Amino acid sequence: MKKILLPIAVAAISLFSCAPDKSKVVEELPTHQDAKESGPEANQADVTKGIGAIKEVKLTHPLDQERVTRGTAIYEMKCQACHKLDDQRLVGPGWKDVTKRRQPEWIMNMILNVDVMLDKDEEAQKLLELCLTRMPNQNVSIGDARDILEFMRKNDGEK
């Protein structure tokens, strides 16, 4: 009996830990050094946060308008060809409500570490099955990715 119950208990605990915990979202963006130090466990999939250097993203309220402006410009230059802002798929999924479907860390890891995400992250792989095109690495910096995230939040109606 114990042998059967244990995995269920573990699954239940990890389910709970997937819920966004606001009290944990306090750290600043990791620096490049953090990325290097994150070691082998950086390769381990975390369903909500994705795989990569981004472990915690601190969201600001209200939105940071400078980031929104920069994010808009990057979107137009590097993402618009494949992503619409409504819910319609172009080459990749439309961005409407992406910030509600995904954790901010997952979104930034998807932008910054797309090759690994497509190889190892279940959620990213589901998208690949749907879109049948691998999103190419867009060579954006961590700061750029954070700006795009702010633009996505604006697109989802946040103020």
Ligand code: HEC
């Ligand atoms: C050549 C087309 C292409 C370009 C350019 C592109 N993407 Fe993508 N993107 C995709 C595809 C296709 C997917 C779905 C996953 C897959 O199949 O690789 C995707 C998925 C995503 C997702 C996950 C969406 C979701 O619904 O969860 C995010 C976030 C994303 N892209 C961000 C970006 C950003 C930011 C840029 C610009 C810096 C960008 N993409 C540029 C093709 C593209």
